[in-house]
Amino acid sequence: EPEVTQTPSHQVTQMGQEVILRCVPISNHLYFYWYRQILGQKVEFLVSFYNNEISEKSEIFDDQFSVERPDGSNFTLKIRSTKLEDSAMYFCASSERADTDTQYFGPGTRLTVL
Amino acid sequence: LAKTTQPISMDSYEGQEVNITCSHNNIATNDYITWYQQFPSQGPRFIIQGYKTKVTNEVASLFIPADRKSSTLSLPRVSLSDTAVYYCLVQGSARQLTFGSGTQLTVLP
Known part of the structure; x- marks a missing residue:
C-alpha cells in the first residue's frame, strides 16, 4: 500500500538554526499538507500546497516557515x-x-x- | 467550521465492541464525517469516512443518523493494539483538517 514517508525521523538542532524537514507524498496525490503536534497537545494545521503554491496557511505558519516542492517527489x-x-x-x-x-x-x- | 464533541476517554476489555459517539450539531450540508486513529508518536491514520446512514469497512463501522448531528464509530471486538486516540472530524470545503482532543481508548486485558 502506498504511504507518505518523512525524513529524518528525529532532528535535534540549536535555537536559531535552520532546519529542513522532508516528505515524499503518495505518488499520484496532488495536495500536500504540513501539520504539527506539540507534545501532549492537539494536531494543528500549518499549511496546504497545491500546484506549486500555498493554498491555505494557519496563523502558526509565519515568515519563519516556508514550503517547497523542489522536484517531482519531495x-x-x-x-x-x-x-x-x-x-x-x-x-x-x-x-x-x-x-x-x-x-x-x-x-x-x-x-x-x- | 462545525465543532465536534467526543468523550475524553473510554475503557474497554479485549473482545468487546466499542462505540465512540461524536456530536457535531453545526454540521453543514456539504460536510463529511471522518475518523482518524493515532498511536503515540505516530501520524494520524484514516479509519473511515461517511456522509449519512451507515458505512462499513474492514476495521470499523460508522453510523450517522438522519439529522447528521452526531455519529458513532463502532470497533468490533477490540484488542490491546486498538489502544489509541480516536478523532472525529467534520471535513468540508476547507482543505485543512481541524483536530480536537480526541477520545483516548484504553483496551484492558
Whole structure:
C-alpha cells in the first residue's frame, strides 16, 4: 500500500538554526499538507500546497516557515530560525483531491530545539 | 467550521465492541464525517469516512443518523493494539483538517 514517508525521523538542532524537514507524498496525490503536534497537545494545521503554491496557511505558519516542492517527489518544510517552541512532531500529509478527500499522514519528524 | 464533541476517554476489555459517539450539531450540508486513529508518536491514520446512514469497512463501522448531528464509530471486538486516540472530524470545503482532543481508548486485558 502506498504511504507518505518523512525524513529524518528525529532532528535535534540549536535555537536559531535552520532546519529542513522532508516528505515524499503518495505518488499520484496532488495536495500536500504540513501539520504539527506539540507534545501532549492537539494536531494543528500549518499549511496546504497545491500546484506549486500555498493554498491555505494557519496563523502558526509565519515568515519563519516556508514550503517547497523542489522536484517531482519531495515536499519540504523549512524553518529558518528555530525557536524552543518549535519543538514538536511535524507531520506531512497528502491527498489525491482536495476538500473531503482523505488525507494520508506520514510517520512524522520529531524536532527538538535546544 | 462545525465543532465536534467526543468523550475524553473510554475503557474497554479485549473482545468487546466499542462505540465512540461524536456530536457535531453545526454540521453543514456539504460536510463529511471522518475518523482518524493515532498511536503515540505516530501520524494520524484514516479509519473511515461517511456522509449519512451507515458505512462499513474492514476495521470499523460508522453510523450517522438522519439529522447528521452526531455519529458513532463502532470497533468490533477490540484488542490491546486498538489502544489509541480516536478523532472525529467534520471535513468540508476547507482543505485543512481541524483536530480536537480526541477520545483516548484504553483496551484492558
